[in-house]
Amino acid sequence: MPHALLLAPWFPPCPGGAERYAYRLYEQAVRNGWTITVATDGHTRSLREAVPALEEGVYRLTRYKEQLSDNRRVTWRSMQFSVLDELHGLLDGLRPIDLVHANSIETAVLGRIVADHHDVPLVVTIHEHAPQTETFGRGRLRLAFHRLAPDAVIAPSSFYYERARAQGVPLDRVHLIPHGVEVPPVVPARPSTGHGPAWGLPEDTWVAVSVGRIYRPKGTLELIRAAAIARRRAPQLRVVIVGPDGPSEYARAAREEARRLNLGEVVRFAGPRRPEEMPAVLWQADAIVAPSLAEGFGLAVAEGMGLGKPVVATAVGGLADLVADGVNGEVVTPGDPESLADALTRLATDPERCARLGAAARRSVLRRHHVATMVAETTALYASLVMTARQSPATVSTLSHNGP
Structure with missing residues (x-):
């Protein structure tokens, strides 16, 4: 059975779309004849705490921190390469890898080194939706899509596909494989008392749920x-916001706005x-x-649609x-509370419209975003x-070094 190394900076139980993507590949690739070994950061709680049977094949690296704190070492060298020593030890104890799949910009750097050392292809999936806004963002994008010369770039949505093409990735190296989600065979009926009681709200409450970190790109204030x-x-109508606070004062401002508008009984912050x-x-x-004001994919939206929820x-x-x-x-x-209020009102006051749109939402996810389709592709x-790669004497990518 062929063997892929999946490099992921975080992995469940850490939340997030990139993390769930990695987990779904790890869990289900065996059904399509592949074994995936995951190498990820070990400074998070183990998946074993949640699902004991699912830790096999997931290696949580921690020893790199010893190098970073060792004053006898060149610190800047350790910052760049300390994980490689641990990866080398891990791979020495496993059967040979046939491919490396990097799940972020930073792991793409590691992935290129490992893939070149083993003469195997490098696949990258870049989930960051706005790396250009980070420090040296333009350089990060050029590094990931061009300088590292991945043999294939997987785009989980049209947004990612268009970004890769704009960065100069050749047409034959970028692959639109929509992010997939689990879709249950049967969806339970809505409780006769509505969903309100599940959130500590009155019966017959109409509940709109928003999932995501509370920060500006998610449009929480709007x-x-x-x-x-x-x-x-x-x-x-009630609104339930599910997710952690973001890394700024935005979450505090959102709560203050809810208080200012006297929405204590209307908006519920449910946490992560x-x-x-x-x-x-x-x-x-x-x-x-x-x-959202910016969104790479919209994992919770797709998952909700799979449950027959209108969006x-x-x-x-x-x-x-x-x-x-x-x-x-x-x-x-985007950014228009009035437009958003109109749409929420239409759904909250029209059960038949809700049911029709929800049924169509489920059908569209089954057709285009099922996890089995994503893993198979x-x-x-x-x-x-x-x-x-096996048919060619040169397995290292020959992508041109002249980019945008």
């Missing part, structure tokens, strides 16, 4: 202001949830709302792949790259 408008038109809790969280919603979302980034206005959800203008790409 959602709070929309709730203030919509509650006057649909008194039964573990990945294994997310199916229940999303099922306990009448609709999923994603007022209110902005047409930004990967959300445009998921939601079609009036077909499987409501598309609203990804492992087929792996196989093609390995076959090409």
